[in-house]
Amino acid sequence: MKKIFYSVFLVLAFMVVPFPGRSQQIALIIVTNAQTSVSKISVKELADYYLKKKRSWPDGTPVRPIDWIEGQPARRFFLKNVLNKTESELAQYWMGQKLYTGDKPPMSLDSESTICSLVSTIKGSIGYFLASSESVKSCTGIKVIGEVY
Amino acid sequence: MRNVIYVLSLLTCLALLVGGVSFKVLAAETKDLSKRLDELERKINRIDARDPESEGTVGTFLAEHISLGGFFEHAIVGNFSKDADYMLSAGSNILGINLGVKINDKFRFVSQELVVLTFPFTFEPDVTRRSFSNTPAIAALVAHAYGEYMPNEKFRLQMGLGWVPFGIMTANREFPLYLRRGGPQIASGGLTMPFAIWQGVHFLGTFDTNIGRVGYNLYSTTPTTDANMLGGGSRLWWSAPNDKIKIGTSAQILDWGTDTVFNVGADLDIKYKSFGVRTEYARSFTAGTDIWTAYVQPYFEFNDGKWVIHADADYANRPMQANDAATFLPFEKWELGGGVNYLPWHFLRARLLFLYHDYRGVSATTAGLTNDYYTVEYSTAIEF
Numbered sequence: 001m002k003k004i005f006y007s008v009f010l011v012l013a014f015m016v017v018p019f020p021g022r023s024q025q026i027a028l029i030i031v032t033n034a035q036t037s038v039s040k041i042s043v044k045e046l047a048d049y050y051l052k053k054k055r056s057w058p059d060g061t062p063v064r065p066i067d068w069i070e071g072q073p074a075r076r077f078f079l080k081n082v083l084n085k086t087e088s089e090l091a092q093y094w095m096g097q098k099l100y101t102g103d104k105p106p107m108s109l110d111s112e113s114t115i116c117s118l119v120s121t122i123k124g125s126i127g128y129f130l131a132s133s134e135s136v137k138s139c140t141g142i143k144v145i146g147e148v149y
Numbered sequence: 150m151r152n153v154i155y156v157l158s159l160l161t162c163l164a165l166l167v168g169g170v171s172f173k174v175l176a177a178e179t180k181d182l183s184k185r186l187d188e189l190e191r192k193i194n195r196i197d198a199r200d201p202e203s204e205g206t207v208g209t210f211l212a213e214h215i216s217l218g219g220f221f222e223h224a225i226v227g228n229f230s231k232d233a234d235y236m237l238s239a240g241s242n243i244l245g246i247n248l249g250v251k252i253n254d255k256f257r258f259v260s261q262e263l264v265v266l267t268f269p270f271t272f273e274p275d276v277t278r279r280s281f282s283n284t285p286a287i288a289a290l291v292a293h294a295y296g297e298y299m300p301n302e303k304f305r306l307q308m309g310l311g312w313v314p315f316g317i318m319t320a321n322r323e324f325p326l327y328l329r330r331g332g333p334q335i336a337s338g339g340l341t342m343p344f345a346i347w348q349g350v351h352f353l354g355t356f357d358t359n360i361g362r363v364g365y366n367l368y369s370t371t372p373t374t375d376a377n378m379l380g381g382g383s384r385l386w387w388s389a390p391n392d393k394i395k396i397g398t399s400a401q402i403l404d405w406g407t408d409t410v411f412n413v414g415a416d417l418d419i420k421y422k423s424f425g426v427r428t429e430y431a432r433s434f435t436a437g438t439d440i441w442t443a444y445v446q447p448y449f450e451f452n453d454g455k456w457v458i459h460a461d462a463d464y465a466n467r468p469m470q471a472n473d474a475a476t477f478l479p480f481e482k483w484e485l486g487g488g489v490n491y492l493p494w495h496f497l498r499a500r501l502l503f504l505y506h507d508y509r510g511v512s513a514t515t516a517g518l519t520n521d522y523y524t525v526e527y528s529t530a531i532e533f
Contacts, residue, residue, distance in 0.1 A: 054302055088453050095532055096326055097490075099325075102249015102257060
């Protein structure tokens with residue numbers, strides 16, 4: 001009886017206690033064109049670039065953010081954990097920006113290969129992928145500058 | 150003979166098996182090929198869309214990119230009062246056309262033109278009762294038009310004209326974004342303050358700090374109250390690191406005939422999850438008069454922002470005001486109420502509003518009749 005009790009306790013403990021490895025799992029990787037001068041990016045800077053609050057890299061090169069279309073898993077994670085906005089809030093934000101300043105949201109695409117090829121060819125471009133993405137590993141001309149957990 | 154039949158049967162079975170597998174493989178390959186072709190077509194379409202020479206797109210002779218958009222807003226307004234007949238009008242229509250031209254990464258041109266057709270809600274000339282005027286007001290105006298030089302975030306220079314960055318509602322004076330049509334009295338109440346348009350130059354910028362972001366605005370203007378003397382204004386704001394709290398202060402200094410007008414304001418914008426609140430205070434100091442207004446607008450979003458409910462408590466006090474050009478009658482008024490916004494798509498905002506207009510002080514009655522009235526209105530704003 002004691003053994004059963006301990007076994008159940010151990011199983012429950014395994015389920016409840018958070019493992020550092022589990023919560024720290026990388027969910028997104030942030031990539032830029034290989035020629036970009038930066039090697040690291042913070043979540044705040046990332047949000048500023050994607051909301052066009054900042055428009056150039058530290059060396060003056062214009063930032064060209066490339067986004068996923070609405071509903072993609074990578075974008076859902078990005079909105080929640082980087083931009084801290086819902087789809088609706090983001091849509092309203094861009095409505096305002098279009099009216100105030102004529103600014104448009106970043107180009108949004110639905111294909112890993114297209115995003116890879118654009119980031120690798122356009123100077124100053126930045127994109128993001130799910131960490132589990134296989135095709136990004138074979139993408140050349142890009143470099144990883146950040147991870148979002 | 151039996152052996153031959155047996156071998157033939159075996160071969161037939163084998164052939165069928167191989168054929169089946171081949172068909173499966175072929176079907177999978179065809180599906181994959183079809184998927185790749187679809188992706189290729191989408192890419193070609195995207196490239197076509199960016200080519201200014203391609204059919205069906207707008208080409209520009211100067212800019213890298215040009216964006217064309219705008220909005221249309223209309224309303225059906227019903228007013229009723231104890232001492233006036235019921236009035237219903239569909240006479241409020243605004244068309245805004247926005248044109249943005251990105252000439253290069255450092256320079257752009259932005260403009261908004263408004264065309265307004267409305268039947269103003271006003272006093273009838275010979276009686277004290279209010280009504281919608283039978284003469285429509287038709288206006289076309291340039292709301293903003295400026296060239297902007299953007300060397301970096303800390304310093305930007307706009308040249309032209311635009312809505313003044315004074316508080317929340319006047320700085321963000323984009324009609325389709327208002328929870329309440331026209332905004333609170335600071336934006337729509339005919340207070341003659343703050344002066345709404347900057348003209349000339351507008352310097353602005355933002356700085357990142359450890360405790361959030363700080364921004365500034367500094368602009369010139371030519372007020373309609375005295376076109377012979379340049380006026381100006383400024384704004385300083387702070388935004389928390391997560392953008393959920395924003396605080397600002399604004400000021401303007403303008404000439405008004407022989408007087409100098411000094412307008413000041415403070416504002417607070419909080420957004421926490423689905424709940425938000427906006428509040429502003431503005432005051433105008435001139436010789437012999439003291440205009441001031443304040444409002445608070447809490448709101449709550451639900452169903453992923455598709456529905457927004459809001460409440461409004463909005464006060465304005467404008468004592469008798471006169472200058473060389475005009476005399477403005479005094480009024481003191483509360484606007485109390487609330488409404489619902491429905492956004493089935495992000496480009497469409499349908500609103501239902503209920504407001505009680507509560508006049509106080511000397512403006513409470515005219516010739517013994519109350520000036521108070523209720524408004525029920527439906528409005529729709531479409532952005533494109």
